[in-house]
Amino acid sequence: MEQREVPARITGGFWRSWQDLVGRKVIPHQWRAMNDQIPGAPKSHSVNNFRVAAGRAPGTHEGMVFQDSDLAKWMEAAGNVIRFGIPAPAELRAWAEQTMDLVAAAQQPDGYLNTYFTLKEPDRRWGNLRDAHELYCAGHLIEACVSLSRATDDGRILSVARRLADHIDSRFGVEPGKMRGVPGHEEIELALVRLYRLTGERRYLDRARYFIDERGRKPAWFEVETERPGYRSVFGPMPLEYYQAHLPVREQPEATGHAVRALYLACGMADVALETADASLAAQCDLLWDDVTGRKLYVTGGVGAAAAHEAFAGPFDLPNDSAYAETCAAIGLFLFAGRMARLRGGARFADVMERCLHNGILSGLSLDGEGYFYVNPLEVDPRAAAANPSLRHVKGRRQPWYGCACCPPNIARTLTSVGDWAWRRDGGTLYAELYHEGTAAAAIGGASVTVREATRYPWDGAVAITVAAAAPASFTLALRVPGWCRGASLSVNGKRWGREPDADGYLRVERTWGTADRVELELAMEPFTVRADPRVRADYGRVAVQRGPLVYCLEEADNGADLHRAALPPRARLRAVERPDLLGGLTVIAADGVEAVPLPLTGLYAAGRRPARTRRRPLLFIPYYAWANRAPGEMTVWVRDQA
Ligand SMILES: [Zn+2]
Numbered sequence: 001m002e003q004r005e006v007p008a009r010i011t012g013g014f015w016r017s018w019q020d021l022v023g024r025k026v027i028p029h030q031w032r033a034m035n036d037q038i039p040g041a042p043k044s045h046s047v048n049n050f051r052v053a054a055g056r057a058p059g060t061h062e063g064m065v066f067q068d069s070d071l072a073k074w075m076e077a078a079g080n081v082i083r084f085g086i087p088a089p090a091e092l093r094a095w096a097e098q099t100m101d102l103v104a105a106a107q108q109p110d111g112y113l114n115t116y117f118t119l120k121e122p123d124r125r126w127g128n129l130r131d132a133h134e135l136y137c138a139g140h141l142i143e144a145c146v147s148l149s150r151a152t153d154d155g156r157i158l159s160v161a162r163r164l165a166d167h168i169d170s171r172f173g174v175e176p177g178k179m180r181g182v183p184g185h186e187e188i189e190l191a192l193v194r195l196y197r198l199t200g201e202r203r204y205l206d207r208a209r210y211f212i213d214e215r216g217r218k219p220a221w222f223e224v225e226t227e228r229p230g231y232r233s234v235f236g237p238m239p240l241e242y243y244q245a246h247l248p249v250r251e252q253p254e255a256t257g258h259a260v261r262a263l264y265l266a267c268g269m270a271d272v273a274l275e276t277a278d279a280s281l282a283a284q285c286d287l288l289w290d291d292v293t294g295r296k297l298y299v300t301g302g303v304g305a306a307a308a309h310e311a312f313a314g315p316f317d318l319p320n321d322s323a324y325a326e327t328c329a330a331i332g333l334f335l336f337a338g339r340m341a342r343l344r345g346g347a348r349f350a351d352v353m354e355r356c357l358h359n360g361i362l363s364g365l366s367l368d369g370e371g372y373f374y375v376n377p378l379e380v381d382p383r384a385a386a387a388n389p390s391l392r393h394v395k396g397r398r399q400p401w402y403g404c405a406c407c408p409p410n411i412a413r414t415l416t417s418v419g420d421w422a423w424r425r426d427g428g429t430l431y432a433e434l435y436h437e438g439t440a441a442a443a444i445g446g447a448s449v450t451v452r453e454a455t456r457y458p459w460d461g462a463v464a465i466t467v468a469a470a471a472p473a474s475f476t477l478a479l480r481v482p483g484w485c486r487g488a489s490l491s492v493n494g495k496r497w498g499r500e501p502d503a504d505g506y507l508r509v510e511r512t513w514g515t516a517d518r519v520e521l522e523l524a525m526e527p528f529t530v531r532a533d534p535r536v537r538a539d540y541g542r543v544a545v546q547r548g549p550l551v552y553c554l555e556e557a558d559n560g561a562d563l564h565r566a567a568l569p570p571r572a573r574l575r576a577v578e579r580p581d582l583l584g585g586l587t588v589i590a591a592d593g594v595e596a597v598p599l600p601l602t603g604l605y606a607a608g609r610r611p612a613r614t615r616r617r618p619l620l621f622i623p624y625y626a627w628a629n630r631a632p633g634e635m636t637v638w639v640r641d642q643a
Pocket residue numbers: 326327328329374405406407408410
């Protein structure tokens with residue numbers, strides 16, 4: 001297989017500080033949470049369930065049916081930490097060893113691996129694909145094993161993944177004697193492709209394709225299995241759209257249902273389309289991409305507007321205060337975008353990756369590494385949310401853990417994997433996708449090549465890349481010019497590179513590279529205002545502020561309350577100010593805002609009166625990711641454009 005991945009070790013800058021936080025604090029905190037050692041936090045039971053299933057502790061399975069996936073995501077993150085050399089406590093290797101040992105011991109002789117069914121319903125395996133998340137947990141366990149086997153060269157953990165995948169391969173499919181089931185929560189599809197890429201075992205790719213092709217066929221498996229004697233529902237039936245099972249995947253007219261499920265499915269589809277050159281599947285990926293990013297995406301990279309069903313709402317229906325925008329859904333879109341970049345090429349995919357990563361994913365983690373958001377609204381009044389039962393999902397403060405803790409370890413595995421998405425190689429071109437400080441190595445142009453990138457991005461637009469080829473190497477270096485950037489210049493070994501970006505958004509440098517060539521990119525970083533498509537009712541007559549990939553917000557701590565009255569006049573100057581003292585060090589945006597002077601109150605409503613005067617209201621915007629790290633208060637991303 002051609003090498004497409006060019007993983008970068010992050011050595012400094014913005015992502016290094018986040019990876020330091022994850023390695024030093026988040027991973028240990030999550031380890032304690034999964035061992036039920038955080039006072040006052042909901043119990044996880046994740047590690048103990050494996051201990052019991054391995055016969056090493058008394059008791060039974062506790063917690064949600066999908067609890068195995070929490071530990072699996074943590075294991076994947078631990079694998080990333082070890083593989084990339086991210087600083088972490090010395091005990092991490094022992095914890096990873098312990099989990100690998102437990103997972104291997106909990107695996108059944110036939111390869112089956114799931115603590116809930118092993119302990120609670122051993123004779124009902126694969127009997128409730130709609131609700132019980134068995135294939136979802138299996139997918140995350142396979143991803144965990146792939147990550148840890150890449151990090152440690154531990155053949156034993158890879159064989160756990162293979163035996164589990166072999167077991168699934170023996171049970172599911174159209175062949176006689178197999179079940180024609182599909183998972184209620186997708187994930188197994190992309191995991192099997194990852195295992196195929198690592199092992200070269202074609203059966204895993206074929207089984208991933210089966211799960212995609214079978215979904216949505218009639219009769220729907222979720223209706224067949226519920227008719228069977230003894231079927232017990234866990235979460236109750238949902239419309240088939242919720243599971244993306246209402247139509248075959250190639251016939252679905254839009255992205256629908258539970259957002260995380262839809263996006264994990266889309267990841268699997270893009271993976272299979274790429275590996276099998278399936279044009280109709282690739283075309284469906286385009287359709288989903290256009291629908292999600294053109295009609296259903298928050299400016300923060302959040303997706304899944306509806307709290308009910310954790311689902312996509314209709315086109316342009318993007319309410320700010322009731323937004324669900326689950327952290328896992330932004331991660332799902334990030335993962336889909338990374339795959340679309342590999343499937344189709346083009347800077348617009350990495351543009352969405354960085355929109356998700358810098359905003360709606362980072363907002364899921366507190367700056368001290370010990371609190372999480374599951375839901376990421378764009379406008380919050382904590383007092384109103386607390387008094388409104390329809391906004392029960394909205395929190396003004398990050399939580400230490402959750403009974404359903406899908407998001408926290410998902411953030412950990414995502415932030416530790418940034419280096420995997422930093423570069424992309426396609427044939428003779430090396431694409432710089434996510435700007436970062438770090439090093440990577442690729443075999444390209446007939447030589448082994450090391451690329452070193454240095455930058456303060458996203459605080460600064462200067463990116464210096466040093467290319468060191470072991471022997472003269474002819475290849476193209478393609479630098480992404482982000483869609484938001486209104487001016488980029490490039491020099492190669494100190495000489496201005498006169499070319500403009502190509503239509504796909506990359507500035508290309510084609511040459512023979514030597515042992516020490518230096519490319520310097522300068523991206524204009526002036527702050528700017530953003531307007532939404534006028535069909536987005538919630539944002540009409542409002543603007544958001546952005547600088548580089550970072551979307552900004554107003555918070556009560558800096559701007560006082562009643563943020564809904566603050567306005568940013570059309571010609572207000574936006575000034576970027578570095579504030580090393582604030583919220584761990586960041587760049588704020590200051591602006592001369594205004595607000596209408598209210599008339600004296602005569603009751604809740606009064607006829608025909610309009611405030612006559614406006615007054616100055618200085619505004620200070622902070623990056624959206626950094627909100628809710630001080631005393632709880634109001635926050636808004638979108639601001640009125642007239643008082
Ligand atoms: Zn989640």
